[in-house]
Amino acid sequence: MAATIKDVAREAGVAVCTVSFAMNGSAHVAEATKKRIFGAVERLNYRPNQSARGLVTKKTNNIGLAVAETADGLENGILLEVIQGLGRAASHKNYDLLLSFQKQQTDKPDEHLLDVYRKQSADGLILMGNKMSERPYKDLLTNRFPFVLLGRPYKDNLCHSVNADNEQGGYLAAQFLLKKGHRRIGFITPCSLEFDAAIDRLNGYKRALTEFDIEVDEKLIALGSFEPDSGYQETETLLSLKDRPSAIIAGRDVIAARVNEKAVTLGYQVPDDLAIVGFDNTIVAQLARPGITSVELPMLTMGHEAGKLLISLIEGDIEYDAIQKISLPCGIFERDTT
Amino acid sequence: MAATIKDVAREAGVAVCTVSFAMNGSAHVAEATKKRIFGAVERLNYRPNQSARGLVTKKTNNIGLAVAETADGLENGILLEVIQGLGRAASHKNYDLLLSFQKQQTDKPDEHLLDVYRKQSADGLILMGNKMSERPYKDLLTNRFPFVLLGRPYKDNLCHSVNADNEQGGYLAAQFLLKKGHRRIGFITPCSLEFDAAIDRLNGYKRALTEFDIEVDEKLIALGSFEPDSGYQETETLLSLKDRPSAIIAGRDVIAARVNEKAVTLGYQVPDDLAIVGFDNTIVAQLARPGITSVELPMLTMGHEAGKLLISLIEGDIEYDAIQKISLPCGIFERDTT
DNA sequence: CTTGATTATGCAAGCGCTGTCAATACTAAT
DNA sequence: ATTAGTATTGACAGCGCTTGCATAATCAAG
Numbered sequence: 129m130a131a132t133i134k135d136v137a138r139e140a141g142v143a144v145c146t147v148s149f150a151m152n153g154s155a156h157v158a159e160a161t162k163k164r165i166f167g168a169v170e171r172l173n174y175r176p177n178q179s180a181r182g183l184v185t186k187k188t189n190n191i192g193l194a195v196a197e198t199a200d201g202l203e204n205g206i207l208l209e210v211i212q213g214l215g216r217a218a219s220h221k222n223y224d225l226l227l228s229f230q231k232q233q234t235d236k237p238d239e240h241l242l243d244v245y246r247k248q249s250a251d252g253l254i255l256m257g258n259k260m261s262e263r264p265y266k267d268l269l270t271n272r273f274p275f276v277l278l279g280r281p282y283k284d285n286l287c288h289s290v291n292a293d294n295e296q297g298g299y300l301a302a303q304f305l306l307k308k309g310h311r312r313i314g315f316i317t318p319c320s321l322e323f324d325a326a327i328d329r330l331n332g333y334k335r336a337l338t339e340f341d342i343e344v345d346e347k348l349i350a351l352g353s354f355e356p357d358s359g360y361q362e363t364e365t366l367l368s369l370k371d372r373p374s375a376i377i378a379g380r381d382v383i384a385a386r387v388n389e390k391a392v393t394l395g396y397q398v399p400d401d402l403a404i405v406g407f408d409n410t411i412v413a414q415l416a417r418p419g420i421t422s423v424e425l426p427m428l429t430m431g432h433e434a435g436k437l438l439i440s441l442i443e444g445d446i447e448y449d450a451i452q453k454i455s456l457p458c459g460i461f462e463r464d465t466t
Numbered sequence: 467m468a469a470t471i472k473d474v475a476r477e478a479g480v481a482v483c484t485v486s487f488a489m490n491g492s493a494h495v496a497e498a499t500k501k502r503i504f505g506a507v508e509r510l511n512y513r514p515n516q517s518a519r520g521l522v523t524k525k526t527n528n529i530g531l532a533v534a535e536t537a538d539g540l541e542n543g544i545l546l547e548v549i550q551g552l553g554r555a556a557s558h559k560n561y562d563l564l565l566s567f568q569k570q571q572t573d574k575p576d577e578h579l580l581d582v583y584r585k586q587s588a589d590g591l592i593l594m595g596n597k598m599s600e601r602p603y604k605d606l607l608t609n610r611f612p613f614v615l616l617g618r619p620y621k622d623n624l625c626h627s628v629n630a631d632n633e634q635g636g637y638l639a640a641q642f643l644l645k646k647g648h649r650r651i652g653f654i655t656p657c658s659l660e661f662d663a664a665i666d667r668l669n670g671y672k673r674a675l676t677e678f679d680i681e682v683d684e685k686l687i688a689l690g691s692f693e694p695d696s697g698y699q700e701t702e703t704l705l706s707l708k709d710r711p712s713a714i715i716a717g718r719d720v721i722a723a724r725v726n727e728k729a730v731t732l733g734y735q736v737p738d739d740l741a742i743v744g745f746d747n748t749i750v751a752q753l754a755r756p757g758i759t760s761v762e763l764p765m766l767t768m769g770h771e772a773g774k775l776l777i778s779l780i781e782g783d784i785e786y787d788a789i790q791k792i793s794l795p796c797g798i799f800e801r802d803t804t
Numbered sequence: 805c806t807t808g809a810t811t812a813t814g815c816a817a818g819c820g821c822t823g824t825c826a827a828t829a830c831t832a833a834t
Numbered sequence: 835a836t837t838a839g840t841a842t843t844g845a846c847a848g849c850g851c852t853t854g855c856a857t858a859a860t861c862a863a864g
Contacts, residue, residue: 129609130586132820143843148822158841175584180820183849208546215567226565229553246513248468378675385753415723415750481813486852496811517851522818576837
């Protein structure tokens with residue numbers, strides 16, 4: 129059906145290996161013959177069969193993306209923007225993205241994530257947001273298979289990883305408010321403190337305060353949860369403090385939206401009586417009225433950097449053992465709530 | 467490095483072909499030997515090499531998803547939910563999803579989308595939201611390569627396609643309001659009428675009116691654009707009509723949000739003075755305050771159905787020429803604006 | 805013991821490509 | 835003309851797997 133390398137060779141009147149050489153640049157081919165060959169390629173719409181090529185070169189030119197699916201949709205953090213960044217890095221270097229979705233109802237979900245690797249249908253793997261047991265990592269590591277952790281810190285220095293600098297993000301949010309003169313700043317964590325992102329953001333907040341010589345007041349720190357509506361309660365608690373905060377940093381935009389609502393309900397003016405800063409700069413922050421000032425995680429960049437890193441690893445531009453831990457700075461988008 | 471079928475055969479003490487038979491069910495293998503083989507597979511963590519297998523079977527077990535990237539992000543319509551639905555269908559049948567991103571700055575962008583097909587690295591293709599010239603389709607069609615159009619109507623009956631039933635969606639929105647007693651209903655199109663989705667939604671709206679014996683008043687139909695802020699102007703226009711509408715259907719949620727804002731600004735009470743229905747049931751409708759009643763496009767289902775359809779095509783369960791045009795009904799989510 | 809069915813085997817071809825080898829053709833410089 | 839270098843060639847092995855074929859081992863039933 130599809131043209132093979134033989135067809136191209138015949139069409140161009142050259143030997144099969146000459147075509148291969150010309151296409152891969154693996155040996156000198158005279159300009160004139162090259163032209164004839166590429167002409168034939170064009171005419172026949174020829175592309176080397178990936179399976180055949182992969183079989184001999186042991187390269188697929190695919191980047192695997194292990195996607196864990198939970199009952200309530202995709203695992204947190206699988207964001208379109210990340211995929212987009214990944215795709216950009218990939219296409220630039222002639223890779224495709226292979227999304228392998230975890231099988232539902234399986235006894236060992238995390239083992240499944242590695243099937244792409246076992247089948248050898250990708251040259252490297254991006255692991256994001258997946259809770260995985262220890263074993264698969266070991267497997268990858270001992271076989272020196274390229275992989276990058278994305279948005280999923282692995283505290284030891286064993287794996288390459290790309291992350292948003294959540295600490296700096298927390299710092300940024302607090303610093304932003306401090307510079308505006310706020311001195312009592314509440315903080316609602318994005319989720320429980322089991323999650324590194326939550327801890328880091330909080331730590332950044334504390335660092336900013338310390339830098340401004342303000343003592344951290346634990347009463348100003350409220351524990352948020354994955355349930356955005358918990359934001360209502362936290363806001364009420366924070367605002368009913370005798371020395372109430374003049375600003376609240378919410379660990380996520382959806383929580384920030386709740387903070388705003390509650391504040392309005394309680395009769396506060398935003399931003400005059402209460403300033404609010406959210407996190408993640410999602411569409412929620414963008415479209416809420418008032419628009420919510422929000423710390424932006426560099427999702428696109430994260431995907432892009434992870435892709436570039438992985439490809440460097442695959443192509444040997446970076447030593448497998450020279451562990452890279454890339455931490456990307458957050459930005460802040462000012463809107464109406466500050 | 468990775469175990470091969472030979473290793474498994476040795477480990478299990480059987481012949482290579484027996485392993486192959488056992489794994490593919492292509493011949494009878496006694497239970498006892500099967501057990502030995504799968505034991506060895508388990509121990510060695512063996513998975514058949516995809517490239518090798520693909521080379522001989524001419525199957526990759528990949529579904530290609532051609533992703534066109536424009537300057538301002540991914541082409542409209544590439545939605546995470548769609549990918550998720552696709553992934554669900556794929557993983558169910560042991561396929562992976564191969565995302566191939568269009569190369570930037572290339573002279574023939576649409577030709578590039580077919581590279582996955584030309585390289586034979588996918589067994590079928592999902593085409594969504596890509597403006598493509600005629601030729602690539604022809605190419606696919608004449609070679610009888612399986613592909614389905616997703617969310618991108620191709621009016622002739624040449625291609626398999628999956629779509630939201632926009633006409634029914636428009637009908638639903640109008641019917642919903644009519645049942646609540648509204649008789650003057652404004653309609654702001656989601657974009658210009660070059661787009662089928664816009665026409666269909668509008669037609670559905672008209673059909674509902676007709677069914678309720680209400681004459682369509684062209685003055686109540688405003689042309690929206692891709693720029694959500696245009697919603698402000700349209701709203702003002704519609705509300706300043708001498709016989710103003712008591713409800714407005716906005717072609718997209720973001721427009722609906724603008725309609726609401728403007729209405730409030732002009733001193734109308736929502737939903738009492740003005741009811742609003744949006745489209746797409748995005749997070750915007752969900753999180754806006756007041757929450758926007760919105761017509762939901764079955765994105766997840768669309769992805770899922772498209773995946774299933776494509777796989778049926780690939781596996782020959784459906785004739786290539788028995789064109790299927792799947793149109794999936796929209797639902798409506800009532801919130802505070804009605 | 806024979807027969808027939810079932811199960812397992814070795815062998816070999818071949819999928820489309822890469823890349824090595826040794827040989828040949830061509831070109832340009834000495 | 836000789837030499838050196840470059841460009842191109844055919845032949846072929848091999849990547850890991852599937853599959854057809856013919857053969858052989860195994861076993862139950864007649």
